[in-house]
Amino acid sequence: MSRIDQTIEIPHLGGSTVGYTFGKPYDPSLPTLVLINSFTTSAELYRPQFADPVLGSVANLLALEPYGHGRTRATYRQFTYWDSAIANLQVLAALGIREAFVLGTSQGGWMAARMALLAPDVVRGLLLLGTSMDFESPRSRDLGCWDAFASNSAVIDALAEPVGDDWVVPDFFVDAVLGSGLGGVSDEEREFWLAAYRANYTGDDGRHRLRVSTVNLRDRDGLHGRLDEVRCPVRWLHGTADQVYSVANAEEEIRLFTGSPEARLEVVEGGQHFLSASHPEEAGAAAAGFVKHWA
Numbered sequence: 001m002s003r004i005d006q007t008i009e010i011p012h013l014g015g016s017t018v019g020y021t022f023g024k025p026y027d028p029s030l031p032t033l034v035l036i037n038s039f040t041t042s043a044e045l046y047r048p049q050f051a052d053p054v055l056g057s058v059a060n061l062l063a064l065e066p067y068g069h070g071r072t073r074a075t076y077r078q079f080t081y082w083d084s085a086i087a088n089l090q091v092l093a094a095l096g097i098r099e100a101f102v103l104g105t106s107q108g109g110w111m112a113a114r115m116a117l118l119a120p121d122v123v124r125g126l127l128l129l130g131t132s133m134d135f136e137s138p139r140s141r142d143l144g145c146w147d148a149f150a151s152n153s154a155v156i157d158a159l160a161e162p163v164g165d166d167w168v169v170p171d172f173f174v175d176a177v178l179g180s181g182l183g184g185v186s187d188e189e190r191e192f193w194l195a196a197y198r199a200n201y202t203g204d205d206g207r208h209r210l211r212v213s214t215v216n217l218r219d220r221d222g223l224h225g226r227l228d229e230v231r232c233p234v235r236w237l238h239g240t241a242d243q244v245y246s247v248a249n250a251e252e253e254i255r256l257f258t259g260s261p262e263a264r265l266e267v268v269e270g271g272q273h274f275l276s277a278s279h280p281e282e283a284g285a286a287a288a289g290f291v292k293h294w295a
Helices: 043-050 053-058 081-094 107-118 138-142 148-158 171-182 187-200 203-219 247-256 280-294
Strands: 004-010 016-022 032-036 060-064 100-105 123-129 234-239 263-268
Touching: 004 081, 016 043, 016 081, 032 043, 032 081, 032 107, 043 060, 043 187, 043 280, 053 280, 060 081, 081 107, 100 107, 100 280, 107 123, 123 280, 148 203, 171 187, 234 247, 234 280, 247 263, 263 280
Parallel strands: 032 060, 032 100, 100 123, 123 234, 234 263
Antiparallel strands: 004 016, 016 060
8 A cells, every 4th residue: 555645734833733744644553653754855755664564564554744744733933852852742642642663863863862751751762873872972972973054054144044945955955965865876865855854944934944854964963862761772873884873872872871770772884874774674674673672
């Protein structure tokens, strides 16, 4: 069956419209796996997972687009990752889904962890892919992670002034995201994402959402002091070719989930930062096994 792309209204941030996608019609007999996309992408990041028959037979796949991304819009113009975590929990409640596993790629990982901290009775397990639980700290840079200030400050400054209705996100921005996230893509995949970005990040509203999303990436708070309060199992997948966050960082941070019944890191040889897209077979098999084990 074909996937279902819709939006739903929730009360957070003065009233919000959240974009969500089910891989197929909801089956109440199956557990639900929430999918949270990476920086400036959308539910389209999870096309490989929606097409995975094994994963689709194990769980309802529900992609939720964070504030600043995809079809999600809010009345208030400022937002943080905590806001997206709250919004995701409100969407689950509005859909009548009382419990869920949560998978997050890159920034989706720290939104997933925030969901588990806010609602431990809702989140049954965390699948973290190519992520970090820190702020963009000197510690993480010493462990081989990127320099977020150098990478993002120029973008934030360039997006500071209002633009006209004809503005669209520059191609070089999209190429930079795809390069750091996937190490390059095919011409067909590049054209797909260029079209998606141009449709989403257009006009002054698109500029502002893109800027706040970039500010959040650079300036977010870390979770190290909170991770011992995560009570669900955690499976962390990290690629050896990740250009943004290092395996060494993941090895340190997985040990901070001291309140989890199990917290385990799996290193994926050759895996890129957007691991769900670069290595969908490994990500899908790990997710299916994790959900089956803990459901």
